[in-house]
Amino acid sequence: MPPRRENPDLAQVASEQLIAALPNIVNQVAAGLNANQPSNSEPRPPRECTYKTFRACNPKEFNGTKGAVGLLSWLESNESVLHISKCAEGNMVEYVAYLLQGRALTWWNTIVQTRGREAANRLPWEEFKKLLKEEYCPISELQKLEMELWNVEMKGDDISTYTTRFQELANLVPHLVTPEEVRIERYIWGLSPEIRGNITSANLKTIQEAVEVATKLTNNAVRSGRLTKGKRKTEEFEDRKFGRKHDRNRRTTRNFGAQSQVAGQGDVIRCDKCKVPHRGNCIICQRCHLGGHTAKDCRK
Template sequence: MPPRREDPEIARLVSEQILAALPNIVSQVAAGLNANQANNQGTTANRDCTYKGFRACNPKEFHGTEGAVGLLTWIEGMESVLHISKCAEGRKVEFAACLLQGRALTWWNTQIQTRGREATNGLTWEEFKKLLKEEYCPRSEIQKLEAELWNHEMKESDVDSYTARFHELAKLVPHLVSPEENRIDRYVWGLAPEIRGNVTSANPKTLQDAVNLATKLTNNAIRSGSFANDKVKGKRRMEEPVRRNYSERGGKAQKMIRNFGVQSQTGEKGKGTYPKCGKCNYHHSGRCIICFRCNKGGHFAKDCKIGGSRTCHECGSPNHFRITCPKLN
């Protein structure tokens, strides 16, 4: 069969009809896509903003007895829960207020009686936080935290403890370290003098950069012994075993000397390292001991066993004293 020839006029009419219908087709397809997207968003929003989903994140309760630090910590944790649960702005206060217990719940019920339930639940999150801080954060407590942050310094080479406490205080009183430049400056100011200059010279752009640099410099300074206190501690740690061993050796030597002395003193009577005395025939040092009773050496008259009470110390006669001895008179 010969090929069929298309009529140019028919092809032209078909093309015009397609072009005329194309905008309507595109509009219908776009409308369908938008409707599906809106339905999906509405379903997701309804699912994420329920109270059940909020409680599934395990938010903590607040009783009103935790003090200023406890309240600030609770607010910080609550904001994390509200973010994770994707809670709508208009439901934040209503959901968070359900976690108030004890004294805090009594205070909140008073607010409801005064303002009305709609007005209290309609408060913004910032207004709700302000009311809580006015009630449970006395100015004196905030001033203590501000003073601690202002005077917070690194102790010796313990950069980890310094950094951890700095983060805690910065969260409790953020107005002292805002904006980010002030936060970095305050952190660097409290570092140990051994590393502060190097961190300042590096001009860190973020707080994390400053923390990483301070940790690295501290570790290097510890290894090189740049920290004066660590030098002293290291020296003491090195000297303690030496001193202990020396004391042990000295104690043993002294014990040997003492034992040797005891043995020398308890040896055979009259013998030793001293020369023999010509008067008493005993080995001793210093003046010779002569008994005035028996005129012999080696003992005193009170220890003499020869003669009675009337013994003459001059001639040894028991019949008279030395003062009446015929040899002297």
């Protein structure tokens, strides 16, 4: 039986229809492929911080034996690690709790037994810090740090030592120098009088700006001879500022804007409570509850 011949007209029509439909077919196939692949323009979700990732940032351990300074420094260090590792809020306490050793680990195990491990690990970070501070930051130690920050000041042209110690104390007790404008004001107050008078009119927005300007002014003052190299006694600065003759038997204590004079060496002794020499009852500020100044002189 002879092979069957197709109608040439029908074959031509089918070929033309196929050619016309090819662009649509290609577009549909391409769209399907693109739908199954992530778009380069869409940001990828951040990778979850695992405990391995957290430990890779070398966080410090804590054993609870170094008092308030040790705890506050440890918290500051590990908050930086939590930020760098992008640790989720829900994992912060659980990861950091593994860094507790010795006495601190015994304390944490007590918290776990009381609250349950799941509830303890899910504590908010700020609540965890509060519990640690209540355990390892005696009020007396915090008050010492606060008083040191209140009284730290620049000696002579040593701007570097003053800035370093000020920043350390400000990080340990940040509530005394918050917000930023209070930190800037307190930093400027502790500068040498020769520098302080030239920087107060500057419109400074950050503590970094204040440090840079103060350092430049200090270097210029040393080069011009207005500020002698080496350390000077605080009493000499005070005597020159207030037009007093220097007296070895008189001491001046400064408390962030408040001055109290103690005349006659041996008349009074340094108070163990407020850390300021005085007669009679302690001078306690009714605003910030710190010693050494009254509410009208309080700069907080």
